[in-house]
Amino acid sequence: MEKIKVGIIGCGSIAKHRHLPEYARNEHVEIIAVCDIVENRVNELADTYNAKAYTNYEDLLANPEIDAVSVCTPNYLHAPISIAALNAGKHVLCEKPMATSRAEGEAMIEAAEKNGKKLMIAHNQRFVPSHQKARQLIENGEVGKIYSFRTAFGHGGPEGWSVDGKESWFFKKQEAFIGAMGDLGVHKTDLLRFILGEEFVEVGAFIETSAKENADVDDTAVCVLKTDSGIIGTLAASWSYVSKEDNSTIIYGEKAILRLEDDPTHSLVVQYKNGEVVKYELGAIQTNESGGQKSSQIINQFVHSIVQDSVPPITGEEGLKSLQVVLSALESNETKQIVKIV
Structure with a gap:
């Protein structure tokens, strides 16, 4: 061929x-x-x-x-x-x-x-082995009804990664349009939609620029999200985590708690209601720190x-649904209202 x-x-x-x-x-x-x-x-x-x-x-x-x-x-x-x-x-x-x-x-x-x-x-978060395994466990009923979640994606900021360092377009509203929420938060809205197999219907958000003096976009954001079946949780996206990158997600269900990318050795830890704990070593998530060597x-x-x-x-339609959560979060921050996600 x-x-x-x-x-x-x-x-x-x-x-x-x-x-x-x-x-x-x-x-x-x-x-x-x-x-x-x-x-x-x-x-x-x-x-x-x-x-x-x-x-x-x-x-x-x-x-x-x-x-x-x-x-x-x-x-x-x-x-x-x-x-x-x-x-x-x-x-x-x-x-x-x-x-x-x-x-x-x-x-x-x-x-x-x-x-x-x-x-x-x-x-790319959809293809991380721990994330795929978590989706599978939820789909086949092993976690039972999902009650809530918390997810974070944060590191020290794009200046450590971007070719232009502190002068990077990431910090300029005209070119970036949105800061940590667009850079990192949209990864997590997409991931949660994928893992939970549900759409988000409402969001409330606080979005700030508190860590970066050279930025006119957000560097710290915290959102509260609700899915169509009533699962509620928080999403934090930040360029103000000055130590190790945090890329963890925790899902609280009726039969178990799933800890994804939360433990340095075990990319997925399942804590069952009956006290049993299963630890999976599924290979590390790809980070900017690893120089992107992992596919x-x-x-x-x-x-x-x-x-x-x-x-x-991940079609355009999928990308747009994940983006819409972020756009609605921006609207929530501006209006100081809970926003319905269309």
């Missing part, structure tokens, strides 16, 4: 540490183009991967050889570039959050449908959906 020819738009850290090395390891893929407005950055990666360098994404999209693209740009460009790529007949893997508004997200979904192309959103599965899943002509595991 002929290889899928891929272009990467945006050559920051996520492209450098995740998308490019993971495409390079995939036998069905040939990386033929990279694009970034910073010339020395794009040239360096073009040399590394023997790809053509572009400084304008429209020029890259005009290349008829390219079958699929990864959109790894600042958030405000996710929708316009994804739509342009879909209209140019390319499959699209877009980083999260997929867009900065509901209208943008819907336009992306529409463009994918209209052009008969795949649109996948890069929510996120995102690229392989995206490529598989193209090769098999199957529906990607």
Whole structure:
């Protein structure tokens, strides 16, 4: 079978540490183009991967050889570039959050449908082994009725990860649109929807900028969420955790408590009502600290959906539902009201 020819738009850290090395390891893929407005950055990666360098994404999209693209740009460009790529007949893997508004997200979904192309959103938390196992345990009734949860995603901030450090677009509202809540919180809204198998219907949120002096976006957010069956819980997203990254989720059920990514050795600990404790070593979650060497599965899943002509595991519709929770949380913070999620 002929290889899928891929272009990467945006050559920051996520492209450098995740998308490019993971495409390079995939036998069905040939990386033929990279694009970034910073010339020395794009040239360096073009040399590394023997790809053509572009400084304008429209020029890259005009290349008829390219079958699929990864959109790894600042958030405000996710929708316009994804739509342009879909209209140019390319499959699209877009980083999260997929867009900065509901209208943008819907336009992306529409463009994918209209052009008969795949649109996948890069929510990699669904593929973490402990998260998949937890979903399975809940689905087969082992946890019983779910009562509540608490989840967190926090670290010291993007300056430790972004190629631009403290000058990063992550801190600029115009380019990022939203801070920790969009960077980390949307990962968790997607994860909880996946694990619980339910949609959120209401949210109340407090969102602050308290830790970063150079930011005009939020760096600390806490939300209270409720699902359609009445499961309630909290979600914290933060760039103000100055020590080790926290990426834990705890689910409280009728028959057991699930502790995910909460114990340094055991990625899933199940504490049963009868006192029994089962500890699973399922392999560590991928963190920014590990330099992204562990596969996120995102690229392989995206490529598989193209090769098999199957529906990607995280469609535009799925990405939009996860984004909508975040958009409603922002609205709640502004209005100081509990917001119904539509």
